[in-house]
Amino acid sequence: MTLTFNPENYKQLLITYLPRVIKTEAENEKALAIVEDLMHRKRTPEEDELYQLLVTLIEKFEQEYYQPNQQNNPQSMLLFLLEESGKSLTDLQAVLGSTTAVDEIVQGQAKMTPEQARKIADFFHVNPSLFTE
Structure with a gap:
């Protein structure tokens, strides 16, 4: 059985977590906590999309914050x-x-x-x- 992506469920996840560009260490820690929670369970397609989005945002922040010229x-x-x-x-x-x-x-x-x-x-x-x- 293939799970299909449900835009309404994804919308509810976005409303719950309100992901956005990470600008502070506190925002990064919050995003990391969500990613860690999602990482250790079987994710729905919508949770997987949120997971990928947060990993990308974290990576972008950490690259700029910790290694600005790399x-x-x-x-x-x-x-x-x-x-x-x-x-x-x-x-x-x-x-x-x-x-x-x-x-x-x-x-x-x-x-x-x-x-x-x-x-x-x-x-x-x-x-x-x-x-x-």
Whole structure:
């Protein structure tokens, strides 16, 4: 059974959480708490959309706040998602089908290919653009 996206349910989530561009550390902490809650449960399509939106907003804030002159760091995002989700490198190896590829990406020795970024994004239910520089 395929779950379908319900715009009315998504609207109610948006009204409840009122996501917006994050400008302060307090707003970031609030968004992180929501993401952590959503991360540890089976999400509806609407919750998954909210989750992806919040991860994007958090990443944008943290990139500007903590690393204002650095580009997106796919390795850091991957490590963050692994830690927050409780998933392991072994889980990631199953997704990519290669221990070597995972080790090289995690250690910063290789950049993710677009295909690897898509597979990892699907695994974490996030936008693949989080893993591009």
